[in-house]
Amino acid sequence: MSMQVAKTLDLKGLSCPLPIVKTAQAIKELASGELLEALATDPGSVADFKAWCSSTGNELVEQTEQDGVYRFVIRKK
Amino acid sequence: MPAKVVVLGGGVGGTLVANLLAKELGRDGKVSVVDPTGMHHYQPGYLYVALGQANGRWLVRDERTLLRREVDLVIEQATKVDPEKGLVHLERGGTLEYDYLVFATGARLVPDQVPGLRQGSYEFYSLEGAQRLREALRRFRGGRLLVGIAGVPYKCPPAPVEFVFMVEEYLRRRGIRDRSEVTLLSPLNRAFTIESASKVIQPIMEQRGIKLVTFFNVEEVDPSAGTVSSLEGEKLEYDLLVLVPPHRGQQVVIDSGLGDASGWLPTDRFTLQVEGQDRIFAIGDATNLPISKSGSTAHFEAPVVASRIASLVRGTAPNENYGGRVMCFLETGNRKATVLRFDYEHPPAPPQPNLIWHSAKWLFNRLYWETVPQGRLPEKLPMPVPTGRSES
Numbered sequence: 001m002s003m004q005v006a007k008t009l010d011l012k013g014l015s016c017p018l019p020i021v022k023t024a025q026a027i028k029e030l031a032s033g034e035l036l037e038a039l040a041t042d043p044g045s046v047a048d049f050k051a052w053c054s055s056t057g058n059e060l061v062e063q064t065e066q067d068g069v070y071r072f073v074i075r076k077k
Numbered sequence: 078m079p080a081k082v083v084v085l086g087g088g089v090g091g092t093l094v095a096n097l098l099a100k101e102l103g104r105d106g107k108v109s110v111v112d113p114t115g116m117h118h119y120q121p122g123y124l125y126v127a128l129g130q131a132n133g134r135w136l137v138r139d140e141r142t143l144l145r146r147e148v149d150l151v152i153e154q155a156t157k158v159d160p161e162k163g164l165v166h167l168e169r170g171g172t173l174e175y176d177y178l179v180f181a182t183g184a185r186l187v188p189d190q191v192p193g194l195r196q197g198s199y200e201f202y203s204l205e206g207a208q209r210l211r212e213a214l215r216r217f218r219g220g221r222l223l224v225g226i227a228g229v230p231y232k233c234p235p236a237p238v239e240f241v242f243m244v245e246e247y248l249r250r251r252g253i254r255d256r257s258e259v260t261l262l263s264p265l266n267r268a269f270t271i272e273s274a275s276k277v278i279q280p281i282m283e284q285r286g287i288k289l290v291t292f293f294n295v296e297e298v299d300p301s302a303g304t305v306s307s308l309e310g311e312k313l314e315y316d317l318l319v320l321v322p323p324h325r326g327q328q329v330v331i332d333s334g335l336g337d338a339s340g341w342l343p344t345d346r347f348t349l350q351v352e353g354q355d356r357i358f359a360i361g362d363a364t365n366l367p368i369s370k371s372g373s374t375a376h377f378e379a380p381v382v383a384s385r386i387a388s389l390v391r392g393t394a395p396n397e398n399y400g401g402r403v404m405c406f407l408e409t410g411n412r413k414a415t416v417l418r419f420d421y422e423h424p425p426a427p428p429q430p431n432l433i434w435h436s437a438k439w440l441f442n443r444l445y446w447e448t449v450p451q452g453r454l455p456e457k458l459p460m461p462v463p464t465g466r467s468e469s
Contacts, residue, residue: 013367014367015367015368016265016270017229017264017265017270018229018230018367020264020265020292020294021228021229021264021294024264024292024294024307024308024309025294025308027308028296028308044272048265048266051265051266051292052265052266052292055266055291055292055309056292056309056310
């Protein structure tokens with residue numbers, strides 16, 4: 001399934017809680033159903049993104065890790 | 078010719094680095110501190126001012142009295158640094174030459190980044206703000222008191238948590254606790270960014286009846302409606318709102334073309350050299366390092382920068398590195414406090430709050446003026462290696 005990402009956020013090198021704050025800001029700019037891609041290096045972001053999505057109702061559609069970079073794809077509710 | 082060292086900023090980091098270098102270099106160096114006000118603030122004290130436990134005079138001293146005699150103090154705003162020429166431009170048109178430069182310029186508050194913040198909320202991150210908040214608290218007769226942060230990064234990460242604990246105690250002493258609701262707004266799903274600290278803090282909040290609203294990233298304040306709303310789409314009503322304003326790096330950093338988009342200096346996490354600049358260092362709140370913006374950070378960084386500059390002046394290889402060490406007290410009210418000690422490798426393992434750490438913070442507050450700026454506090458404080466996995 002190919003997914004069209006509306007916006008990519010580079011959060012590499014940022015530590016908690018900055019990745020969540022920047023994501024919360026960025027997703028405001030998107031329309032409902034659009035996808036946001038976030039790239040982070042903070043290991044704590046894995047749990048934080050999961051919890052943030054379930055709390056806000058946005059959908060975490062993909063989560064991968066490669067060479068210490070975590071990639072999250074979030075669909076705006 | 079003595080080496081010329083210019084330090085921008087006369088806060089804890091700038092004062093300490095200047096004093097250490099002047100002592101170390103002796104006649105081999107000429108150290109100058111440039112500060113726009115010439116007054117040194119002990120910023121951790123703002124919290125006590127807001128709660129009516131201290132007056133402002135205790136928190137401010139003339140920077141001249143804290144510097145070694147041989148250090149020059151230039152009371153002026155630095156407007157721009159020219160790294161090519163090794164020059165600092167000053168507001169009144171003068172310039173200062175440097176061989177080595179230290180940015181210890183700190184952070185500034187930018188409340189206008191959040192609509193309604195300036196009109197609708199109080200803060201304790203400036204002396205004037207803390208004094209205004211003290212008056213607002215005196216007028217407070219009970220109601221909904223909301224405390225949160227309106228942007229990251231911000232200085233002294235434990236301060237909002239300390240404030241909710243201390244204000245809860247304050248309301249009890251005033252006899253209006255039963256008529257008040259105290260709430261902490263957190264940008265995350267826990268009370269504090271560091272998970273091990275949250276585990277200590279949250280049960281105490283529960284015991285004390287302090288509410289926690291999670292994933293609340295402040296978007297705007299509506300002063301006329303008395304509401305604050307979050308990026309997550311929540312809107313809360315308040316009677317008294319206390320929000321830490323967003324922070325940015327100083328204008329001189331931006332105007333010198335050395336900072337990132339928010340004005341923080343890209344800094345090497347070990348050498349504290351500004352990236353791409355052999356003769357420029359940065360400490361304290363001014364850096365972009367992903368560690369606490371606090372006086373404690375600057376305090377531990379200053380000896381590293383002083384040692385590295387002294388080595389460079391003498392033509393030897395610098396060998397001191399900063400290991401990310403930070404130590405913060407966290408007051409939980411009722412004469413108890415815990416402590417967060419950590420570095421790049423070790424997350425903190427805070428003890429249960431007790432009277433000992435509360436007394437230690439009290440002692441530190443009193444000893445500050447005579448010890449920290451002069452480098453008299455033993456650098457190698459006891460620091461048991463904390464255990465636990467690395468946490469964000």
